[in-house]
Amino acid sequence: MSKSFWRNLNAVAMISARDLIKLLRDRTRIGASFIFPFVFIGILGGSLDANLSKDVGYNFLVFVFTGVIGQTLFQSTASGIISLVEDRQNDFSQELFVAPVSRYIIILGKIVGESLVALVQLSGIILLGILFRVPMNLTQLTLMVPGLIICCLFGGAFGTLVMANLSDQRSANQIFPFLIFPQFFLSGVFSPITKLPPLLFLLSRLAPMTYAVDLMRGLYYSGRPEYSKVVLYSPAIDLAVISGLFCVMLLVGTVMFVRNERNK
Numbered sequence: 001m002s003k004s005f006w007r008n009l010n011a012v013a014m015i016s017a018r019d020l021i022k023l024l025r026d027r028t029r030i031g032a033s034f035i036f037p038f039v040f041i042g043i044l045g046g047s048l049d050a051n052l053s054k055d056v057g058y059n060f061l062v063f064v065f066t067g068v069i070g071q072t073l074f075q076s077t078a079s080g081i082i083s084l085v086e087d088r089q090n091d092f093s094q095e096l097f098v099a100p101v102s103r104y105i106i107i108l109g110k111i112v113g114e115s116l117v118a119l120v121q122l123s124g125i126i127l128l129g130i131l132f133r134v135p136m137n138l139t140q141l142t143l144m145v146p147g148l149i150i151c152c153l154f155g156g157a158f159g160t161l162v163m164a165n166l167s168d169q170r171s172a173n174q175i176f177p178f179l180i181f182p183q184f185f186l187s188g189v190f191s192p193i194t195k196l197p198p199l200l201f202l203l204s205r206l207a208p209m210t211y212a213v214d215l216m217r218g219l220y221y222s223g224r225p226e227y228s229k230v231v232l233y234s235p236a237i238d239l240a241v242i243s244g245l246f247c248v249m250l251l252v253g254t255v256m257f258v259r260n261e262r263n264k
Contacts, residue, residue: 015109016116019080023117058226065134066220067189069125070213073118073148074155075180080114081107081159085172103258111156118152140220147219147235150242151212157246158208160253164260183209194232208245211238
């Protein structure tokens with residue numbers, strides 16, 4: 001293989017490792033990766049389960065648990081990619097952006113690195129699931145592994161598209177929450193979205209996170225009697241939509257990012 005291949009592979013590995021090391025050194029972020037899932041799954045999911053499970057016919061705590069998995073992987077990777085906006089302003093990334101490395105390689109390294117970060121954060125959610133006695137077995141977890149990786153990559157593509165249209169950290173802090181938080185509710189992380197008014201139905205199906213959440217639920221509930229009550233589309237349909245959106249968002253976002261960097 002050519003020297004350029006190994007140089008690019010080394011660059012991807014270094015960028016990815018940096019993101020993972022940053023997480024391991026950031027105790028606040030590690031703590032938040034446990035606190036927020038506890039609030040969402042333990043408090044919100046537990047209260048909804050106590051009040052609604054008998055009416056809807058399935059365990060609401062498990063419903064929220066599977067939704068939080070998809071949401072966390074998607075959001076974590078997306079927000080990590082958007083951190084490139086901030087990285088432009090610090091010393092390390094100034095060196096990174098002037099290094100003889102393709103901007104495409106920088107994006108690839110960030111997506112891989114932030115996917116690893118999201119998967120590490122997932123361990124906190126799994127531990128909470130065990131703590132709250134969410135039914136899980138080795139077969140289910142094995143079936144979900146490809147979906148976990150797909151959700152991370154999908155979030156990375158979404159983050160790339162958003163990041164390419166942001167000029168500074170202030171814009172990122174203002175715009176990203178506006179784009180991501182409504183998806184918590186539109187994608188059905190905390191509540192069913194099988195029946196919605198026409199406008200909310202349209203918005204929910206336009207929200208990329210919807211398909212990440214539904215994919216994880218489809219894989220978890222596969223073969224269970226509750227499947228038809230909690231899953232919107234089959235995993236095959238979710239995967240087809242995610243694949244199409246992933247290609248479009250990653251291609252457009254990366255091209256815009258590279259063009260903007262060249263124009264500086």
